[in-house]
Amino acid sequence: MAHIRLENINLTFFVKQDAGFTLKDFLVGGFFRKHYKPPMQVQALDNLNLEVHDGQKLGVIGHNGAGKSTLLKMMAGIYKPTSGIRDVNGRISSLFDIALGFEQEATGWENIRFRCYLQGETPASVRSKQNEIAEFSELGEFLEMPVRFYSAGMRVRLAFSIATAINPEILLIDEVLSAGDLAFQAKAHERMRDMIARARLMVMVSHDLDSTARLCDRIAWLEHGKIRQVGPAAEMVKAYREWSHNPGGKGKNKTGGTVTTAA
Amino acid sequence: MKNYIQEIWRTRYFWLALVHMDIRARYRGSALGLGWSLLNPIAMTGIFCVVFATLFQQNIATFAPYALTGLTLWNFVSQTMAMGCNTFHQAEAYIRQHPVPMAIYPLRLVLANAFHLVIALVLAIILSTWGTGFAGVLPLLSLIPSLCLIVVMGWSIACLLGLMNVYFRDIKHLTDVGLQVLMYLTPIWYPEKLLREKGLAWLVNGNPLVPFLHLVRAPLLDHQMPSLETYGAALLVASAFFLLAAWSLKAREPKLIYFL
Numbered sequence: 310m311a312h313i314r315l316e317n318i319n320l321t322f323f324v325k326q327d328a329g330f331t332l333k334d335f336l337v338g339g340f341f342r343k344h345y346k347p348p349m350q351v352q353a354l355d356n357l358n359l360e361v362h363d364g365q366k367l368g369v370i371g372h373n374g375a376g377k378s379t380l381l382k383m384m385a386g387i388y389k390p391t392s393g394i395r396d397v398n399g400r401i402s403s404l405f406d407i408a409l410g411f412e413q414e415a416t417g418w419e420n421i422r423f424r425c426y427l428q429g430e431t432p433a434s435v436r437s438k439q440n441e442i443a444e445f446s447e448l449g450e451f452l453e454m455p456v457r458f459y460s461a462g463m464r465v466r467l468a469f470s471i472a473t474a475i476n477p478e479i480l481l482i483d484e485v486l487s488a489g490d491l492a493f494q495a496k497a498h499e500r501m502r503d504m505i506a507r508a509r510l511m512v513m514v515s516h517d518l519d520s521t522a523r524l525c526d527r528i529a530w531l532e533h534g535k536i537r538q539v540g541p542a543a544e545m546v547k548a549y550r551e552w553s554h555n556p557g558g559k560g561k562n563k564t565g566g567t568v569t570t571a572a
Numbered sequence: 573m574k575n576y577i578q579e580i581w582r583t584r585y586f587w588l589a590l591v592h593m594d595i596r597a598r599y600r601g602s603a604l605g606l607g608w609s610l611l612n613p614i615a616m617t618g619i620f621c622v623v624f625a626t627l628f629q630q631n632i633a634t635f636a637p638y639a640l641t642g643l644t645l646w647n648f649v650s651q652t653m654a655m656g657c658n659t660f661h662q663a664e665a666y667i668r669q670h671p672v673p674m675a676i677y678p679l680r681l682v683l684a685n686a687f688h689l690v691i692a693l694v695l696a697i698i699l700s701t702w703g704t705g706f707a708g709v710l711p712l713l714s715l716i717p718s719l720c721l722i723v724v725m726g727w728s729i730a731c732l733l734g735l736m737n738v739y740f741r742d743i744k745h746l747t748d749v750g751l752q753v754l755m756y757l758t759p760i761w762y763p764e765k766l767l768r769e770k771g772l773a774w775l776v777n778g779n780p781l782v783p784f785l786h787l788v789r790a791p792l793l794d795h796q797m798p799s800l801e802t803y804g805a806a807l808l809v810a811s812a813f814f815l816l817a818a819w820s821l822k823a824r825e826p827k828l829i830y831f832l
Contacts, residue, residue, distance in 0.1 A: 331742035410665030423589035
């Protein structure tokens, strides 16, 4: 049974204040105690508690900077929590920044293979999948070319075709609902729905409230790194919409606490 | 620790595919193909033979394999150090997408470089057989464990420099300068004897690269197994660097992503 359980999770980020410092700055600054700016700390997740069980599809909404993507990356194990318990049972497949991470000098075919390996495939399973991926991407002979020569749209097509050719147990998705031109988008939406249907458990972050409501059964509303409210998808979307149009208005913030206007 | 190694093993198809691509990408679209790996050491050896064999009054038959083995190993070290600085930056997109052990990124680099090292070593074996005769089976077989030690050393250096470069962005430039200095201090193409005779033995004994040079040169030039001292020194240096690198990676890996 797949599940994700988060208990009192805190996550503090380090953000470099300038382009990064040099060993020279460090030595000089260390000796003379100046010019040395320590990295800024940002509390991205604040004592967060959340449970997602087998069979659930959870959407995460909230304004920019609320900690949605951080939450997802922490679930995936990319960010380690500063404190708290992260208990994940099941194999994780994640779709983050999928358009990045191509080997520029390698051909489309080679990129298909090694990205499949990164997603946990073996040579045998890749052999059975790569033709289907190639076909779905509709890139045809371009796959023989190094990815360096691809247009942005071709890259997204390839990335999407590879990333969605999985049999996920736990699926984590961060804003990958739009891919390619209109014809491709229709295909892509169908493929996404199929993949999501195969997953035992899904957590999805999106700004597109309608598709979130369609694809998820529950929604968590995140604010300042805390869960403000969790509930059935339709209700939460309604509450979030009302709040967005009228922040801080008549008794909408049932959880209390301070609410700052979304910028 | 055990889990970490299991994870590295589990992701083997991924990093092996990257190594494969690195090797192929280097030769893509070049008529010479593998020859490029060899061209640099061959050309340099040729020049050194012409100049230094006369200057130091060396016998070409022994000097050519001496210079070639030195240059071969030096190319490996300098490439590993220069590229090692960027090893984690280069992998940023993967690090942000999937939580795979970061030790695989320096591993990717060192294995691709080791491939070129092996090719050049084969050439050195041929050249030394021509120059000084067949070295014997056992001495040649000793090159295999020696290569493993060299790979461990290379991984450790790439990992350390990569980590340092994430925190201090001038490490890359310092490494370039350091490589220049190291090249002149290491008996790569000038005879080691010269330093010893001039009372600079400490320069040879204190250089951590020298035991690895001996590991390669003993079988090819002297037709002997490397001495116990050489093994001891190489093992000591490699394990010291390895422990430092592994410890640093363990301490830094969880937070490295915030600094990329």
